Amino acid sequence: MNRRNMLIGLIALPVAGCTNAYSNLPVAAAAASDRYTLGPGDSVKIAVYGFDMMAGSYLVSDAGTISLPMLSTVEVAGKSAPELEGSLAALLRARNLAPNASVSVQVDKYRPFYILGEVQQPGQYAYVPGMTLLTAVSIAGGYTFRANKNMAAVNRKNGTSQGKVRLAPDSPIMPGDTITIPEAWF
Template sequence: MSIFRTCLTFVMAVAMTSCAGANASMQPLASAAPGPYQLGPGDQIRINVFGLDALNNTYLVGDTGEISLPMIGTVTASGKTITRFETDVADSIRAKQLVLEPKVSAQILAYRPFFILGEVQRPGQYPYVPGMSVMTAVSVAGGYTFRANTKKVMVTRSSAKGSAGPDSSVQPGDLIQVQESWF
């Protein structure tokens, strides 16, 4: 009878381990306060240059992280703050000798989207809004389903992957996965 109990205990331990899933040991995502926003592919930017009406337009950061501007060429935007991007555009205008002291202003019109899937009412792609948390992202997606794990979700970010709670911040481009709760 003791061999039966030993085998049964072993089978139960294996079954419980497999139910925990691959993400059971996932580390929490760093909850440091986000720094200044950095541009990336998919962001929509409005650029105004005083005295150069040909450049005044709305541009989309391409998948290479660059924006192609008339009379200047390509300017890298990805990984830069909006202030740094304005400076780079002004430097490019100065280098081409189009204007001696260019006055450049840029503003983000639309942020790149975030994605949410799993146990939410309407999984999909949604526009990012500054200051979003996991809870607001779930709300945008119609709320949790009845079997969702409401305490912890998995977030995949360009630089990291980990677990996050309802109050964790969401960044543009994040993939949020709401998992099923077993109890």
């Protein structure tokens, strides 16, 4: 009995050594459950009906703000486009600048995503809405011959928290994500 347990242990030991830091990560959901929130590096296009002075594209600063004529600095980080529309309309009404303000906010340019590890051209790339892991790898020139094509991890910044999860090929990628493609050992 003791020899049998020892033999099983010797067989299982090499297999246990094949795990890596990515294998313990939770698997990301295939559907994007998070609605997009604005953050530093995004650019938003704002239009206010009847108030042309405010129309234009605005870059979200590192502090998570934009500077608007007549409203000065406005906090936008962590807000979705519809939430920002409501905030701007309320500010315009509160300051009696446009009592019946109709505000439109669109994301003009998303912050980039980053891809590291076993891809042909690691680096920073422009985000495209609807992007998946497979799309991101393709943009980076494809996998290297050493890549573990069955494993990837993403470091995602959601507001103030960051999470690291394993990705399936159809997992959604978000602006600001850092994707790591590990090396395959066998």
